Amino acid sequence: MKPLLYTFRRCPYAMRARLAIKISGVEVAMQEVSLRAKPKEMLECSPKGTVPVLKFADGRVLEQSLDIMQWALSINDPEHWLEDDQEKSNELMSLIKQNDESFKPALDLYKYAVRFPEHSEAYYREQAEPFLADLNARLTKDGYLLYGRYTLADMAIFPFVRQFCNVNPDWFYASQYDYLIQWLNRLVESELFQSVMQKEAD
DSSP states (O other): OOOEEEEOTTOHHHHHHHHHHHHHTOOOEEEEOBTTBOOHHHHHHOTTOOSOEEEOTTSOEEOSHHHHHHHHHHHOOTTOOSOSSHHHHHHHHHHHHHIIIIIHHHHHHHHTGGGOTTSOHHHHHHHHHHHHHHHHHHHTTTSSSBTTBOOHHHHHHHHHHHHHHHHOHHHHHHSSOHHHHHHHHHHHTSHHHHHHTSOOOO
16 A cells, blocks of 8 residues: 655645655555645544655555655655765765744745745845755855755755745746746656645546
């Protein structure tokens, strides 16, 4: 029996889990979740109520997107997204941690600025920009965040940069982050990303 992935197509956490599953070739069943009516079965195995959740036939559950990515890639990592070298692996995970713990909260304030009238949308955007500038600088060398190839960092961070762009595409595409724009466009247009964004057949 295949593991079951509870997912939501537009959620960046679910996106990155699907990217790793897809590239690994590991077969899982997928269930698209309505965030307004979360399935009882999902909440029973993962009370946190957020996607992605991966449930195994033996009852084991992975509730974090990075855990799901690493699980899939531990089975098969054809593009070498993971790093065998411990120092490089630590650097890779540190960059993802910056995304998840610093950039994501700033992104949420920017995306939902109308709910936080203490400051302007532009103010919240500025709080996120140091991370964008760091990514852009990393990309100037060879078009990748680390080590001259796509790694777990590119794939774990890219859905959030895409979400940031979508808040105000006119601003983003007029910004000075030329290398970041090229990187984002390349990933958005990739066959891999297009494939994980297809709607599941009923």
